[in-house]
Amino acid sequence: MKEYTLPELPYEYSALEPHYSAQLLELHHGKHHAAYVTGANATLDKLAAAREQHNFEAINQLQKNLAFHVSGHVLHSLFWLNMSPKGGGTPPDELAAAVKESFGSLDGLKSQLTQAALNVQGSGWGAMGWEPVGQRLVVEQIYDHQGNIGNGTVPLLVLDMWEHAYYLQYKNVKADWVTAFWKIVNWQDVAQRFNKVRTLDLGL
Ligand code: MN
Numbered sequence: 001m002k003e004y005t006l007p008e009l010p011y012e013y014s015a016l017e018p019h020y021s022a023q024l025l026e027l028h029h030g031k032h033h034a035a036y037v038t039g040a041n042a043t044l045d046k047l048a049a050a051r052e053q054h055n056f057e058a059i060n061q062l063q064k065n066l067a068f069h070v071s072g073h074v075l076h077s078l079f080w081l082n083m084s085p086k087g088g089g090t091p092p093d094e095l096a097a098a099v100k101e102s103f104g105s106l107d108g109l110k111s112q113l114t115q116a117a118l119n120v121q122g123s124g125w126g127a128m129g130w131e132p133v134g135q136r137l138v139v140e141q142i143y144d145h146q147g148n149i150g151n152g153t154v155p156l157l158v159l160d161m162w163e164h165a166y167y168l169q170y171k172n173v174k175a176d177w178v179t180a181f182w183k184i185v186n187w188q189d190v191a192q193r194f195n196k197v198r199t200l201d202l203g204l
Contacts, residue, residue: 004040004070006033007077015085019180024168029080032164036072036145043069071145075125079158084186095191098198102137109139113159114178116141123162128190129153132200152204154197157190 009029014022043065050056090106091099103109109128116139117126125142131153140149142158159181160166166177 004037004073006037007080009080011085016083016184019184020083021169024166027168028160028165029076032162033073033076036069036076039065039069040073067146068144075127075142075145075155075158075160078155079160081189082157082159082186083181083184084189085184087184087186088182089187091187092191095187095194098137098194103139109137110182112139113157114182117159117161117178118175120161124148125161126159127155128157129155130194130197130200132197132202133204135198152202154200156193156197157185 006029009025012022013026013029016025043062046058047062047066050059050062090096096106099106099109103112113126113128120126120141120143123144124147125145127140127142127149129138129140129150130136131138131150133152137156138150138153140153140155142149159178161174166174170177170180
């Protein structure tokens with residue numbers, strides 16, 4: 001089975017300036033995201049050893065670590081693609097229609113996701129995902145990387161609200177970080193993933 005690996009960014013570290021500084025992006029990708037990749041692989045190794053030795057003394061911690069690190073890796077991998085130097089603007093037609101149906105308007109989505117992000121208690125994310133059972137887009141407020149989410153919902157657009165995501169550039173003014181994010185959001189990427197998952201059938 002393949003190990004988790006740190007994906008290359010599809011743009012230079014300086015490409016999102018002035019909205020996201022090169023120094024912040026390099027640290028965030030090269031150190032923070034990398035740590036989740038290392039953590040996910042290390043946890044899988046420990047779980048394999050636990051099974052081999054039939055020693056499940058640390059099972060609760062290992063399961064939590066697996067959820068934390070794998071989710072951290074998935075969310076960051078998505079987050080980099082959700083941003084672009086040519087971002088901003090409005091979603092393409094099909095996604096725009098689904099946004100209108102689920103949130104009333106693009107402003108409805110943006111205001112709900114902005115508030116979900118700004119009001120995260122502790123570390124977490126604001127997210128928009130596709131909920132395949134109800135066939136709708138939903139906003140989620142994710143605790144850490146894995147808490148408070150609906151099972152089956154596929155994240156499409158994620159906004160990192162951990163302090164490591166903005167503090168170096170925006171200090172305590174996280175509203176400015178969210179405002180900047182909307183200027184670099186890559187709607188084309190969100191729409192492309194939406195088109196892949198909208199036919200997901202859980203058989204429920
Ligand atoms: Mn992060």
